[in-house]
Amino acid sequence: MPLDIDADRFRETFEAYSEIGATEAGGLHRLALTDADHEARDLLVEHMEALDLDVRVDELGNTFGRREGRDPDAAPVLIGSHLDSQPYGGRYDGQLGVLTALETLRTFEDEGVETARPVELVNWTNEEGSRFEQAMLGSGVAAGAVDADHARSLADSEGRTLGEELERIGYDGDAPAGIDDVYAYLELHVEQGPTLEQSGSSIGVVDGVFGLNWMAATLEGQANHAGPTAMHDRRDALAAAVDAASEINDLPNRLSEDAVATVGRMDVTPNSINVIPSEVTFTVDVRSYDPDVISRAPEAVEFEVASAAERHGVEYEFERLWSIDPLEFSPVVREAVAAGAEAADVPYQHIVSGAGHDANHMASITESGMVFVPSVDGLTHNESEFTEWADCVAGALAYANATLELATTEA
Template identity: 40%
Template sequence: MSTRDLITVNGDRLWRSLMELAEIGAYDDERTGLRGVNRLALTDADAAGRRLVIGWMEQAGLAVRVDRMGNVYGRREGGDPGARPVLTGSHLDSVATAGAFDGCLGVLGGIEAIRTLNERGITTRHPLEVAIFTEEEGVRFGTDMLRSAVAAGRVSLEDAYALTDRDGVTLGAELARTGFDGPASERLDPPHAYVECHIEQGPVLANAGVEIGVVTGVQGISWQEVVIHGRAAHAGTTPTELRADAGLAAAQVVTNLRAMVDSGSYGELRATVGHLAVHPDLTNIVPARAELTVDLRNPDDGLMARAEEDLVAFLRTLEERQPGLSVTTRRMARTSHVPFDDGVRKVIAQAADDHGLAHLSLLSGAGHDAQEIAALCPTAMIFVRGEYDGISHNPREYSTPEACAHGIDVLATTLLRLAGHD
């Protein structure tokens, strides 16, 4: 190792970029009293954030291209024009109640790494690329890691274009409206390697007093939409035994999921009903319909499959308990446990050691674009410690300027070592 091989970025400049981007889509959150971020995929706020970051890519000398799924790639050429690129990046879209760091740190950190290499006059053998992936969160169009899934071939372009939000607007229409229906192919040629830096979104690193996480992989994720069809009736005159109450059935789904988790029969299962709505949503009417989403997570694919099967069986019992009730389901997303590449993980761990940063290995509980790109090339991730128990998808989401800078120091050093240099 030489000092030329060890990259320390400008942490103040990185922080300014994060804070400036956070003003796009910013709102005052009444529940926390904090400034939050709302940049749902392909909204005007998301488009504005993308344009700001594209400007920073171009200022850093990157050649920018946009593909047919709205993915943005900024490329820095290497010394070997035939070599495959080392790719980094993440996403800029957010949930409706986000903080400033989820996804953004990976994109802006990649740009900061490029700036630092430029300033030090370092030419890599492999090209370097920074990516902005479209609709990673999945909260608007119902499929997470969507763009990277199309890039890797798991989801077709046609299926992605046809996805709709809750207002019936298609993803394809929003790409065209925002001007991000680019000309480049939606399929990604396999890179040489992919490395993504991200906030942890959990408490493991903070509890261990460690700054850097070397991510071993991503657990399996299952998203389903469940619609329960009952029968509207008067709340005061309809006897309980004659009701087909969709609201009651929805509540039973929620409590059954928690019982499944608490049973311990499904390993490290996590289950969440993040969306629940009843219709007609009136005080004195028995709900005729309930719509809910079920998010299951498990690092064991076999136990995940068993949990899904048992959920289906439970939904059937709801129809038996209440005559007149029927249940339909729709698969929104399903990914298996994805292990990351040992070789790339070792490069990350060595970079952390060389920067004098304590690190530990951990599995990601959240989904990331890296799990899709892992189907194309050697892939791994770097986690940065968060404060306040690592809370995320919340305006309280926070990583310190020092933690962000240290994570991107590790990213930049890893990228340089993977890309090679004279």
């Protein structure tokens, strides 16, 4: 008999968490380690303790709730996602994955399920990277890809460090963040793209994830009065930046079929209505499932920046910030998800993720995989982000059964 979740309880729980950091437009503003995040974390701990899970918090504030299996020495199955949100983001991104994992363990408890392996629920710290600007941070440290001290020293725009904020909200745990002994990791997430909705599938078995490359460029011209300075006498850093951004937006057409490029932030100096901008810094994000595109991106972007700088008579600097190669998820987890979906009679399709997730980092240390549910209009990082509740339930059914499948695999 496949496991059957309690859809009403699942929904009530989702609504309750959605009120913490709720925005008027129906979204979520719950940045990592803010008071709202603190409140959501406390509620999760309360819910984990109500299930008799053994709760522990590590030095990054990653929070785990462990349910024992028959063999306490067996490597556990790790399930979860993140409770932090983007600024004025949606209610489904991250939160739905944590609450699906919670509903899975509640279902195990209801049904008296005994697994071979322990199962641990996890809420990762600072997945979004919008307050402390390194995305997938907690899972990155857990996987050994990011140094714990470096992570704790990252500061927000007001100079408050992650370590100080963990301490302030009481989530500065003692346990070292590194983990190595995990059998598998499974995360449910909203697709954040239109593929599933367009093909009418309830869920996606995620085969892999786009790689990404983050860069920054600075253009330096000369500030001058916006009135008396003739157009041909200007060295306008913003005109050059806009020119470069326009070319960068056109780059994917020349790189590959699936590539995307985004100029997401621009800082203008002196940022004044009647002064020609002297300096502009902007960021670039390029993604694709093709490793070649990821490795060639900086060269291609720098070429556009250099060309625009030359056209506008300004100087430029170019910086490579961060990159991740495209990733293929574990066949073990992909098969478990497909089997879980089949057991629960949920139609599915295979899909590649355009966004990075904590599951990326987990893939470097264990069998890792994901379940996607559709995002209406592909909309995400937006207060209007929405997933039909029937799809959330279908995803949770497949997820619970896939978790059971993984956790009953003997050590």
